[in-house]
Amino acid sequence: xxxxxxxxxxxxPYLKSDVLGLFGLTVIAAFILVGITAPYIVPYPxxxxxxxxxxxxxxxxxxxxxxxxxxxxxxxxxxxxVLASRFSLIIAVSVVTLSLIIxxxxxxxxxxxxxxxxxxxxxxxDMFLAFPSLLLAIAFASILGRGLFNLIIALTIAWWPWYAxxxxxxxxxxxxxxxxxxxxxxxxxxxxxxxKYILPNSLTPATIQAFLDMGGAVLEAAALxxxxxxxxxxxxxxxxxxxxxxHLIGTAWWVSLFxxxxxxxxxxxxxxxxxxFREYSNPKTRRLLESRGVKL
Amino acid sequence: xxRYLLEALNVSVYYALKRGLLGGAIYDVxxxxxxxxxxxxxxxxxxxxxxxxxxxxxxxxxAGLIKPASGKIMYKGRDIYSLKGEDYREYRRxxxxxxxxxxxxxxxxxxxxxxxxxxxxxxxxxxxxxERKLAELMKAVGLREDILNMYPMELSGGQAQRVAIARALAxxxxxxxxxxxxxxxxxxxQAQILELLKSLKKTYGLTYVFISHDIAVVRYMSDxxxxxxxxxxxxxGPSSDIIENPKHEYTRxxxxxxxxxxxxxxxxxx
Numbered sequence: 001x002x003x004x005x006x007x008x009x010x011x012x013p014y015l016k017s018d019v020l021g022l023f024g025l026t027v028i029a030a031f032i033l034v035g036i037t038a039p040y041i042v043p044y045p046x047x048x049x050x051x052x053x054x055x056x057x058x059x060x061x062x063x064x065x066x067x068x069x070x071x072x073x074x075x076x077x078x079x080x081x082v083l084a085s086r087f088s089l090i091i092a093v094s095v096v097t098l099s100l101i102i103x104x105x106x107x108x109x110x111x112x113x114x115x116x117x118x119x120x121x122x123x124x125x126d127m128f129l130a131f132p133s134l135l136l137a138i139a140f141a142s143i144l145g146r147g148l149f150n151l152i153i154a155l156t157i158a159w160w161p162w163y164a165x166x167x168x169x170x171x172x173x174x175x176x177x178x179x180x181x182x183x184x185x186x187x188x189x190x191x192x193x194x195x196k197y198i199l200p201n202s203l204t205p206a207t208i209q210a211f212l213d214m215g216g217a218v219l220e221a222a223a224l225x226x227x228x229x230x231x232x233x234x235x236x237x238x239x240x241x242x243x244x245x246x247h248l249i250g251t252a253w254w255v256s257l258f259x260x261x262x263x264x265x266x267x268x269x270x271x272x273x274x275x276x277f278r279e280y281s282n283p284k285t286r287r288l289l290e291s292r293g294v295k296l
Numbered sequence: 297x298x299r300y301l302l303e304a305l306n307v308s309v310y311y312a313l314k315r316g317l318l319g320g321a322i323y324d325v326x327x328x329x330x331x332x333x334x335x336x337x338x339x340x341x342x343x344x345x346x347x348x349x350x351x352x353x354x355x356x357x358x359a360g361l362i363k364p365a366s367g368k369i370m371y372k373g374r375d376i377y378s379l380k381g382e383d384y385r386e387y388r389r390x391x392x393x394x395x396x397x398x399x400x401x402x403x404x405x406x407x408x409x410x411x412x413x414x415x416x417x418x419x420x421x422x423x424x425x426x427e428r429k430l431a432e433l434m435k436a437v438g439l440r441e442d443i444l445n446m447y448p449m450e451l452s453g454g455q456a457q458r459v460a461i462a463r464a465l466a467x468x469x470x471x472x473x474x475x476x477x478x479x480x481x482x483x484x485x486q487a488q489i490l491e492l493l494k495s496l497k498k499t500y501g502l503t504y505v506f507i508s509h510d511i512a513v514v515r516y517m518s519d520x521x522x523x524x525x526x527x528x529x530x531x532x533g534p535s536s537d538i539i540e541n542p543k544h545e546y547t548r549x550x551x552x553x554x555x556x557x558x559x560x561x562x563x564x565x566x
Contacts, residue, residue, distance in 0.1 A: 178401035184357050186415040186463060187388045196414070200405045 012021065014280045016062045017289060021276025027269030035086035042079035046061070048236050059252045069254035071245060073234075077254060081262050084236040086268060092217040095155040100210045102156070103131060104164025108165075111171025112194060122168060128161040134220055141229035151230050155220060159213070170202040177201070211277040215270030222263055238263045301470055301503055302335040302358055302391065307367035309353050316510065327353040328364070329527040337470070340497065340504040342518030344511050344550070350527040351507045355475045358505065359393040361366065389419055390408035390488045392464035396476040402448035407446040408459050412466055419467040436499075438492060450536070452483035458492070465496070471503045490517065511550050515539055524549045 015022045040046050043065075054074030062069045067078035106125065118180055120249035128136065141154035174180065183193050222239030224230035231237045233244070238259040245255025279285050308331070310324035327348045335341055356362040357369055360376055367374045371387045378389055395401040403411060403447045412430055416422040421429065434441050437458040448456055464472055467548060473491065478486040492514065497504055506517045514521055514535075521538040523531040523546065531544040544547045 028435050136415075178395040178397065179403045181356075181361050182393065182401050182415075182460070182463065183403070184361065185388070185391075185393050186467060187385065187418045188414055189357065189418065192414060192418070196406065201403070 004253065006062060007116070011277060014289070015276060018279065020272045020278045021279070022274030022275075024269045024276060027265055028273055031085050031266055031269065034082055035089045035256055038083045038086055040193040042076075042082050044079040047079045048083045050235050054059045059248070061252075062254055064128050068258040069091070069252070069257045070242050071241075071252075072248070074177055077241075077258050078241040080236040080241060081238070081247070081258050084238050084241065084242065084259065085261065085262065087231065087237050088218045088221065091152060091221040092156070092214050092270070094152045095159060095217045095221070097211050098152070098156045099159035100206060102160040103165075103206060104167050104199075104203070106160070106164040107167025107169075107206075108171055108194070108199065111168045111202070112175060112198060118168075121164075125161040125164045127170075129165065130228075131158075132157040133162075137224060138227065140263070146232045148231050148235065151221060151224060152244060154224070154229075155217060157250065158220075159217070162213075166206040166209055166251060167202055171198055174198050175238070208274075208278050210275035210280050213269070214274060215267040218266050220262065220285055225284055298301055298373055299332045299336065301337040301371070302365075303370040303373075303422070304331055304333045304354065304357060305368045305369075305370060306368065307331045307354070307364040309350075309362055310365050326527050328357070329330045330367070330528070331524075331529055332367075333522060333529065333532075335503060335505060337503055339520060340499065340506060340518045342514035342521045343505065343507045343524060344509065344514045344521060345524035348526075349524040351524050352475055353527075354524070355393065355473045355505065355507055356446065358471075358473055359391055360388070361393075385419075389467040390470040391393040391472070391473065392467060393427070393473040393475060394457070394460050394464050394477045397480045398453055398460050399448055399451075401460050401461075402456060405448070406446050407444070408446055408448070408451075408473075411443075411459070411462060415444055415463055421467070426460075429466075433466055436465060436496065437462045452485075453481045454488060455472075457481060457485075457489055460491070461489075462498070465500070468500075471505065473505045473507070475507045476509070479508065486513075494515070511539075523550070 012025075015025055016194075022220060024293070032039070035278075042048075054070075056074070057070050058072055058074040060066055060070045066076050066078065068081060071077055071080075102179075106121055108123075110121040137154045137158035140157050144150035144154055180193060180197050182198050188197075221230060222242070225237050226241030226243040227241070230239055233240055241259035242256045242263070245257075246254065246260075249256055307328050308326065308522055309328040311327050313325055316481075321428065331350070331354060333341075333354070343351045343354065347488055353362060360369070361390075363377065368377075370376065371379070371391065374383070376384075376387050382528065388502070402408075406414075412433060413422060413426065416429060417530075418427060425555065430444060431441055434443060439455060439458050443451065443455060443459070448459070448512075451459065461472075461477075472493075476491070478489050481489060493504070494517070496502060506514060508514045511521075518535055521533065521535050523538065523544060525546045531538060531547050538547060541550065542551055
């Protein structure tokens, strides 16, 4: 048996016993791989940012030379769908990571020190939680203006309170655990207690939630771009592409459908992987598997 | 200089049942109500009482974990909340506590070695001979040295409690506050831990504050017994007096129950 936090490394071997999770991992691994290599593998990399405008090949249905067809500006939909994967992944990972970091800091400070500072911090958190997160993200995105960086900031503003809440609740219960009291009696410094005793024991729920939220982040980013407050055109981004092809859905269905499918599979992959991680983090599941002789 | 090592003088503690909008307590429950208790160096004081009688709260007050709402906790005749610098560190090292549930009193994320090492470092006792000190501690509490490399969840209740005792001993304390140290353990393991505690007291010349709801265990461990009920001390005296000649109605009922229990056990076994 190893350290509880080191057991994160055993998540991949665990997936052997979780078919859906393994499927999720495969999908996400494929998207990451495609995202990284995108500019080198797509047939029309110059179409990504739409610098070329080809009237003669606009709105062509899927064919051998354009397997996902072309859009209104004659750009290869396949190339753009593939190139967009990196933006979706960058957005999802940045938003969730940034939100988690802010959430941990706020939750830890409020939970550990308590008093009026905690009350203030958590009331602010509650204020953010009172709005539907998508609405809040749209509001901030419209204030900040379009662009990848602004989109990440807007989504982070809407997301961090969820993690702050989770960490706060956990810190509050951990700080009264006998091992923390014992550490105080042993004369350990506040910093040591905070870093070695409280922090590592308070992270599990928020980490699981972060895993589960990856798919949601991809979806909300697409939603923001869809309603026109996300990334700037002609950035290849799934939400933006769906919105650009929306009015053509009756005649040129391929323009919206393929980015939609890419979005669907990414979100599905993240959700399945997140579910598997939640299952894996449940001590009961692990004990059950260990009793069945699955080596973790 | 007083002859008392640790004193609680007119100590009262309230717990808030409900908090207001800005965190102020609205309703209070009295956990300790004007309690005065003096502990002499080298003695074994037993505190007995049912759950909710305030005995654990008193233990935490002595350990500096709960600040009393009124009254004072004194160490060697000085208020512990007025101690500064080296004086405070001396108090901190001198008074150690062992909790009821050994598994929740050890950080689940740390190996036994790291838990003990941090404690030794914090009290400035970690040096070149650190490893030897760890080995000595394990020997003192009767554990194999390979336990050092384990995580708390890999230990049995008895082993974990021995580790908790080793952590308390690591800082070379004068007083051990034992807050129901055997209540969460199997009966056979309980006896072993009690024996260990008795021998440690002799070896290191420790002062014990032994807290339990079990008057038989308290009798076995202590020279002097204090009976607590609803946040107050209702009876105090040498162990034999309390057991043989209880004055307070509550103490009598405790002993009556114990006699009934033993009679029942005898009935079953014959």
